[in-house]
Amino acid sequence: MTLDQRNSPTLLLGIIGGLVAIIMLFLAYQWFFSTSSKAPPEHEAISLETPAKPAATEVKPTEAEPVIDEKTIQLVDEKILKAPVPENESLLKEEVAKLDDIQSQLNDQESMLKTQHTDADDLIALKEEQIKLLEAQLKKSNSN
Known part of the structure; x- marks a missing residue:
């Protein structure tokens, strides 16, 4: 390549265009396959x-x-609660650990739901206050 060919703006635009096209194809590929495969939520x-x-x-x-x-x-599942207790001590410990893990997940979910509930109550109270203020402002502007 000569010096004129290396400093050519068309060559530079061609390289940049090629890179942009490759990136766009990659992103389109990722987007297509991320929407087609529905992964289960992690918090279940x-x-x-x-x-x-x-x-x-x-x-x-x-x-x-x-x-x-x-x-x-x-x-x-209800079968977990009604299943017989294993006689082997290691299986018993494993079963207790699984049940403790499920219980901790349920406790975390309960606390998260309670927090969301209190946040929703706070938002409702704030929105009601905002509506009252807007109504008072509207009455004030109508009376003037």
């Missing part, structure tokens, strides 16, 4: 023996209990 509790199933029984809601949809997923 993992069942020990069987996959989670939607609640099959319909529960009559009381005032203290929220309404449970058919789409609600059981976090813990």
Whole structure:
């Protein structure tokens, strides 16, 4: 290559265009395959023996209990609670560790939900206050 060919703006634009095209193809490839494969969320509790199933029984809601949809997923399978306790001590310790892990996940989820609930209550109170202020401002502007 001569000196004129190396300093050519068309060569530079060609190289930059080629790199941009390669990057765009790579990003399009990543985007296509990230949307086509749906990975399960990481925060879901993992069942020990069987996959989670939607609640099959319909529960009559009381005032203290929220309404449970058919789409609600059981976090813990009932078979775990009714399974016989293993006689082998190492299996027993492993089973207790699994149950403790599930319990800690449930406790973390409960605390997270309580925090979200209190945050939502705070936001509702702030929005109500904002609406009252806007109504007072509107009345004030209409009276002038």
